Amino acid sequence: MTTLKELAKLLNISVSTVSKALNDSHEISENTKKRVRELANNLNYKPNRIAQQLKSNKTRTIGVILPTVTNPFFAEVLHGIESVAANSDYDIIVCLSNETLYKEERSLELLANGSVDGFILAVARESQIQNHTAHLQKVIDSNIPILLFDRVMENVDCNKIIVDDYQSVFDATLHLIQKEKRSQILLLSNIEELSVGKLRINGYTKAMQSQNLEPKVLRLSHNDKVEQSILNYLEENPNIDAIISIDHVTGIVAINMAKKLGKNIPKDLSVIGFGYENTPLLSDPKISLVHQMAFKIGKMSMDLLIESITTTDTELKTIVIPSELEFNQTTLFK
Numbered sequence: 001m002t003t004l005k006e007l008a009k010l011l012n013i014s015v016s017t018v019s020k021a022l023n024d025s026h027e028i029s030e031n032t033k034k035r036v037r038e039l040a041n042n043l044n045y046k047p048n049r050i051a052q053q054l055k056s057n058k059t060r061t062i063g064v065i066l067p068t069v070t071n072p073f074f075a076e077v078l079h080g081i082e083s084v085a086a087n088s089d090y091d092i093i094v095c096l097s098n099e100t101l102y103k104e105e106r107s108l109e110l111l112a113n114g115s116v117d118g119f120i121l122a123v124a125r126e127s128q129i130q131n132h133t134a135h136l137q138k139v140i141d142s143n144i145p146i147l148l149f150d151r152v153m154e155n156v157d158c159n160k161i162i163v164d165d166y167q168s169v170f171d172a173t174l175h176l177i178q179k180e181k182r183s184q185i186l187l188l189s190n191i192e193e194l195s196v197g198k199l200r201i202n203g204y205t206k207a208m209q210s211q212n213l214e215p216k217v218l219r220l221s222h223n224d225k226v227e228q229s230i231l232n233y234l235e236e237n238p239n240i241d242a243i244i245s246i247d248h249v250t251g252i253v254a255i256n257m258a259k260k261l262g263k264n265i266p267k268d269l270s271v272i273g274f275g276y277e278n279t280p281l282l283s284d285p286k287i288s289l290v291h292q293m294a295f296k297i298g299k300m301s302m303d304l305l306i307e308s309i310t311t312t313d314t315e316l317k318t319i320v321i322p323s324e325l326e327f328n329q330t331t332l333f334k
Helices: 004-011 015-022 030-042 049-056 072-087 101-111 125-130 134-141 165-179 195-210 226-236 250-260 294-310
Strands: 061-066 091-096 118-121 146-149 159-163 185-189 216-219 242-245 270-275 288-291 318-321 324-326
Touching: 004 015, 004 030, 015 030, 061 072, 061 101, 072 091, 072 294, 091 101, 101 118, 101 125, 101 134, 118 294, 134 146, 146 294, 159 165, 159 294, 165 185, 165 195, 165 242, 165 270, 165 288, 165 324, 185 195, 185 250, 195 216, 216 226, 226 250, 242 250, 250 270, 294 318
Parallel strands: 061 091, 061 118, 118 146, 146 159, 159 318, 185 216, 185 242, 242 270, 270 288
Antiparallel strands: 288 324
8 A cells, every 4th residue: 555655755755745735735836736646646545544533633434323214304314414424535424223212322322432523413202202312412511513403402502404394384284275275184293292293283283273274183103003094084084175294104195095085186185295306206196295305404414513523613503494395296286
């Protein structure tokens, strides 16, 4: 493996000059930088990452802790994080909490021993239900920055990237009422215990109440047989003329159950769900949705965390990323 010393000898310059040239120092002329880079490329020179880490006291590695990757939202966020990491010469270590507080704590403990420079994290379902934050605060107190996205804890002081969950569902509900003249709108919820679920339910409820309409919420637990629960509700409430699903699954299930009952979508029933770029491909007709901008969330999360690691600016930020209403084949009007 080619070393800095060998490059310096071949170029007849000092090791310090080679190092500065490779790091684009303003002290080195552009001509020298060009010579050094060309030789380094020709000899396939790779910097000694361990030596760099010891010198800078930085690992250039970020810990990413996700509740799950079976939810496409988190997989797409991870894609955004990785895209920035690759362009910024950072590595990432990904851990899954599997929605449990124990695994979330274990992942933080494992990586906070000098393995990473910071964390990007969406808290586990169990952590939110218990409102448990001691493990997060312990990491922050040790001067390792944490960025929370999507599922955040209000009483943890750190950078946060969130979606406009309240406003997105408020706007979707008003669209169905005002544009599509729907009045019997059902909201499907299986994430009520999460911060994002609460905000989405509140957005729907306020929109319905603002138009003097009665909110209708079907709360689904993870132990429920979701298909049968939705089918039963639609059978017992044939006047339902629109559905809003606040997760990435139940909207598509609702489409299938409505079709099973012989309903025409969107003539008899409009449906809006939550999702991402490819979600409409999963249903027939293609579902209209609140696009959560997951890839953008991942990119902005990584950018903001790197900024907090590499600058002395200690001002904490909460960035709200607007969602987009994407109208497809399950709504009447755009």
